[in-house]
Amino acid sequence: MECISVFDMLKIGVGPSSSHTLGPWRAAEKFLAEVRAKNMMDNINRVKVDLYGSLSLTGKGHATDLAVMLGLSGADPEYIPVESIDVIISAIKNKNEIFLGNEIIIPFHVETDIVFNRNFLPFHANGLTFTAFTDSEEYTSTFYSIGGGFVVKENEDNQKSESKNAFPFPIDKATELLEYCQKENKKISEIVFENEKSMRSEEEIHNELLRIWDTMLECMYIGCHTEGTLPGGLNVRRRAYDMHKNLIGVLPYEDPHSWLQIIRQTEVKFRQILKWVSCFALSVNEVNASLGRVVTAPTNGSAGVIPAVLMYYMVIENHDANEEHIKQFLMVAGEIGSIFKKGATISAAMGGCQAEIGVSSAMAAGALCEMMGGTPEQVLMAAEIAMEHHLGLTCDPIGGLVQIPCIERNTMGAIKAINAAELALETDAKNAKVPLDKVVATMWETAKDMNSKYKETSEGGLAIGVGLADC
Ligand code: SF4
Numbered sequence: 001m002e003c004i005s006v007f008d009m010l011k012i013g014v015g016p017s018s019s020h021t022l023g024p025w026r027a028a029e030k031f032l033a034e035v036r037a038k039n040m041m042d043n044i045n046r047v048k049v050d051l052y053g054s055l056s057l058t059g060k061g062h063a064t065d066l067a068v069m070l071g072l073s074g075a076d077p078e079y080i081p082v083e084s085i086d087v088i089i090s091a092i093k094n095k096n097e098i099f100l101g102n103e104i105i106i107p108f109h110v111e112t113d114i115v116f117n118r119n120f121l122p123f124h125a126n127g128l129t130f131t132a133f134t135d136s137e138e139y140t141s142t143f144y145s146i147g148g149g150f151v152v153k154e155n156e157d158n159q160k161s162e163s164k165n166a167f168p169f170p171i172d173k174a175t176e177l178l179e180y181c182q183k184e185n186k187k188i189s190e191i192v193f194e195n196e197k198s199m200r201s202e203e204e205i206h207n208e209l210l211r212i213w214d215t216m217l218e219c220m221y222i223g224c225h226t227e228g229t230l231p232g233g234l235n236v237r238r239r240a241y242d243m244h245k246n247l248i249g250v251l252p253y254e255d256p257h258s259w260l261q262i263i264r265q266t267e268v269k270f271r272q273i274l275k276w277v278s279c280f281a282l283s284v285n286e287v288n289a290s291l292g293r294v295v296t297a298p299t300n301g302s303a304g305v306i307p308a309v310l311m312y313y314m315v316i317e318n319h320d321a322n323e324e325h326i327k328q329f330l331m332v333a334g335e336i337g338s339i340f341k342k343g344a345t346i347s348a349a350m351g352g353c354q355a356e357i358g359v360s361s362a363m364a365a366g367a368l369c370e371m372m373g374g375t376p377e378q379v380l381m382a383a384e385i386a387m388e389h390h391l392g393l394t395c396d397p398i399g400g401l402v403q404i405p406c407i408e409r410n411t412m413g414a415i416k417a418i419n420a421a422e423l424a425l426e427t428d429a430k431n432a433k434v435p436l437d438k439v440v441a442t443m444w445e446t447a448k449d450m451n452s453k454y455k456e457t458s459e460g461g462l463a464i465g466v467g468l469a470d471c
Contacts, residue, residue, distance in 0.1 A: 002342060004338035005334070008150070009298050010298075010334055012078045012294075013078060014294070015293075016289050017062040019126055019146070019456070021062055021063050021066075023149050025070055028049075029071050030153065031132075046106060047072060047132050049068045049115070049130055050115045051114065054120075055145065057458060061400025066291075073088055073098060073099055074103070123144055125350060127144050128144075128145070147299060148298045149296050149300075167195040168194050171191075172339075173339065174339055174383075174437045175437055206323075216284070216294075216297075217307070217311075219294050220280050222292065233399060234398060236403045240283035243279040247279060278308075281410035282407055285410045289401070289407060304410030305364050306333055309367070309417050309418060313372075314326075336362055337359055344441070344443045345447055351443065351446070352395045354392060357393060358443065362387040364386070365382040365383050365417040366380065378424045378429050380429075381432050394455075395455055395456045396458065397456070400463070
């Protein structure tokens with residue numbers, strides 16, 4: 001039984017993709033740690049990166065090549081100022097050299113030192129191999145980016161966290177979570193909090209959850225205040241800017257927090273609610289598509305769903321919502337995401353978009369349901385409903401970019417999450433026909449049956465129906 005923390009499921013990083021950007025970036029960092037441990041660093045005169053499978057097929061559009069260069073440069077995706085990304089990449093390309101691990105400068109030719117191999121490695125669709133050369137030896141290491149920024153090293157995929165038995169309430173399945181809630185007479189968020197406390201102090205949990213929320217809020221704020229066209233060649237016009245302008249009108253604010261307060265004063269009939277929620281989701285994914293800072297939730301492609309639904313709760317449902325509500329929401333969302341990760345996948349290369357938007361929608365639905373007073377049974381039911389209506393959703397990004405259908409799809413995931421929460425709140429959970437664990441298992445079976453054309457390869461669906469030339 002693997003212990004997955006809320007902070008594993010919700011990670012601060014850089015867009016556009018958790019599996020194709022954040023994961024490879026982290027893999028490069030791990031590789032650097034390995035060569036340092038082998039005392040090779042000072043003698044390295046070349047580094048080569050081989051990308052395989054989906055990382056190769058959609059790697060250009062998902063900025064995998066940039067991610068490995070940034071990782072090899074020693075940059076941290078959580079803290080790097082996003083405006084310095086261009087500077088680092090341009091320097092590598094212009095000088096044909098890289099400042100490896102921020103320690104030594106070696107030659108690096110992007111065209112030949114990053115190799116896009118179309119074949120798939122056996123363990124996972126997202127494989128990448130790093131090779132370091134010295135005058136006398138070479139060292140090779142293979143990693144897999146298994147979704148949501150999680151990375152495993154070849155032949156170590158079954159390694160579990162050392163803290164695996166540290167959780168007082170170890171959870172693999174929704175049924176186990178529910179049993180703990182019933183036995184302890186606790187909400188899901190309270191059970192999750194107990195587990196988190198076994199890993200870090202209450203103060204740390206508090207600060208880190210609020211740091212995640214602040215990052216989400218700032219991301220929505222930036223997205224709603226940035227106009228123009230997204231990079232990548234599809235000429236996708238940012239829509240959050242205009243939508244936000246129409247919704248907010250002339251009301252004054254000066255920063256993300258005063259903005260949030262002001263939104264509470266706007267008119268919110270059904271149409272405006274739909275537009276606000278969509279606007280929040282669009283804003284995050286437009287920032288994500290432009291290599292901005294986002295919270296992986298549980299992936300970057302689906303990063304807009306959870307902030308949009310939490311913001312909906314804060315500005316529309318509960319004007320008194322405070323830090324405690326935010327923490328509660330994120331803890332429930334994280335736990336539901338981890339149940340999907342353990343029982344199925346959060347990798348689009350393994351399960352299509354049901355693994356991204358479907359899971360994020362389920363996470364948001366469950367979290368919202370608890371905030372609105374749902375019982376643990378209803379929370380799990382909300383998550384189940386949200387996923388049930390995403391089963392089979394394919395991943396077919398046009399041009400390999402995390403833009404179409406990805407950005408809009410976050411709005412759909414967010415709205416579905418709200419609907420699922422409301423349905424669950426109006427239902428006696430005893431009458432549920434499909435338990436959450438069944439839908440998790442079904443999602444995994446569906447993932448295995450899905451043709452690889454629809455699993456983040458851009459070889460089917462919209463990706464071939466609509467070409468770059470059409471855009
Ligand atoms: S289609 Fe869905 S799974 Fe695929 S890249 Fe876009 S958001 Fe991610």
